[in-house]
Amino acid sequence: MTASQLESWRQTGMLPRHRRRGLGRGRGSVVDAVEPLVVESAAALARHLRQGRDRRLAVLEWFAEAGTPAAGVPGAARVPEPPVAAVREALVWVLQRSASQRLVEFARSAAGASEDGQDALYAAAGRLMGPYRGALNPALVRAALEAGGDVPAEAEGQDFKGMVHLVAAIALGAQEVGADALAEALAASGMFGLTVEDWAQMLGAAERGEGPEVDWGLLQQNADVVAQVQRASDEELVRARDVLVGLRMFYGLYMLHGLLLPDTPAQAALRQRIDE
Template identity: 45%
Template sequence: MTRDDTSPADQELLKLLHDRDLATSAARLERWRRAGLLPRHARKALGRGRGSSSVLDPHTVEIADVLARCSGQGKDLRATVLAWYMRAGTPGAHSRLPVPEPPFEAVRDALVWALRRSPVQRLIEQARRAGDDTETDALYADADKYLARSVGPFGHPGRMREALLDRSQDIQPPPRGGQRSMVNLIALLGLPLGEVSGESFAQAVTDSGLLPGMDGAALAAAFEQAERDGTLEHMLRVARQHDAVAEAETVSPARLARARDVARVLGFCGSVYLLHGFLLPDTPGQQAIRARIDELGLGEAAITAARSVDKVDAANVLGFCLQPSFGHLAEQLDEVMTEHMADVFRRPGEPDSAEDFMAAWLAAVPDAAQR
């Protein structure tokens, strides 16, 4: 479609997007329309014998805005839809109006697509197919490779912060225990009984935050007792029947919206938690959030949510946030976040503006970055 055949309403829309520093094209607008994501313009009669003209709806402008922000060269439209879904309902970057909701069927299709191609889902399926030691060894090797690429090597943010501030030591980010725990959790969901020890099970569960407040030694003992009693096999059979893709295919709008709320709480708190390790000026509000995350054993899950909230990886985050246990955990984090929100980005005794706070953070970074 050339500029000459672009309707006046599309020309106006493209100009508005350009004014917001969003570059797109008439061809891309049409692609979004064919996918059912962008409404077509309404027609307005010009009077007897004068035909009609297209009319730009302000709601269409906001949809095009979020699509332009979530799109990228060569990016699958389903990834764009997931990123849009995670922004929906929040204030828009330009207008501050709430970002509109995408069509739910497009969201559900995108979620199923993303989960099917998820490396974690593929690893679980690989574990379920493993029939001998060679295939089991291949599973562990593949899982280690994936997690080494996808999981940041920063360890607990408090340790990272200490390393950055201590001039006497070289900065060597500590290993992250959750990586091996995730491998064990994947193995537990797929490999035959006996491949994962009670100790490894306990570490995997406590690191994942699936059973907050549980003592690792007690979990390991319960696992081994269930193995001796013969009840473990039944429990694992039930867990292995869970199919994240099948669940996504039938999830309701209300349930997925609840999972998104949970993911947002985890993502915000995880960002605060993670950025402490990168010298974000500390405040009582941040301290309260970090303390509750550590108390609940949610460090790994919160950081994952923070790093994935507007990417294709958001599908994995939405998948585990569909589970009721994470909803209960997010409620506890939300209580702390609400109580301390005024103090999250304000230092004690100082009427900080956002600009002052950012200036203090940027001033703390150069020396550590240079090191």
């Protein structure tokens, strides 16, 4: 790294300065001690920033490794936290460019529009969500590989295109979409592992007044992930990161199980505990 890079990082608020002490009139200032926080922060930025790369992506990578020893550096100190303001800015920047957020914003613009506007919403959702599928079921993938056959279509879970109905409910209101379409959308989301029939039964009971009322306003509020990041406290952002990093280990375990990692009773018991 160069002195100009360090100064650039300081000016953007990503790197703190060493504390300096004045030497008296006309004699300038001096740093009495090199602060480890500044050194480790500069090292983290140097690991993730490179020419032509947006600094906000580097901030998110730094945020992901904060609190752990620097990878590949024996005896390294724990990586410090990046400035939370820079993390928030980077999260908002990335999320605003995501397909889901663009779809939510498009849906809001279609709210109150004519039937043509609603048709345009469904068409846009189909284009944006077309490439996405539900998560693979590692147990079904493993069984197919052990049998030497192809992975069955049901291993891919629900077709994610069904989520378009949930987007429409956010913009147009649940009453405009209907319980059957919403049941398909909620099943496609994979929430709680419930089927279309399970959701249809619960939503139908709510419509008839036979079950708890559904608060669709909560859905509309939580659909805007950018607003959630902007509302979250500094502590909530760090806590969310810690949860995500912790869940990553579970993901790795299931991936390796699907790819024929030798199984043991202890691993089976651990997967059962995770499922619960």
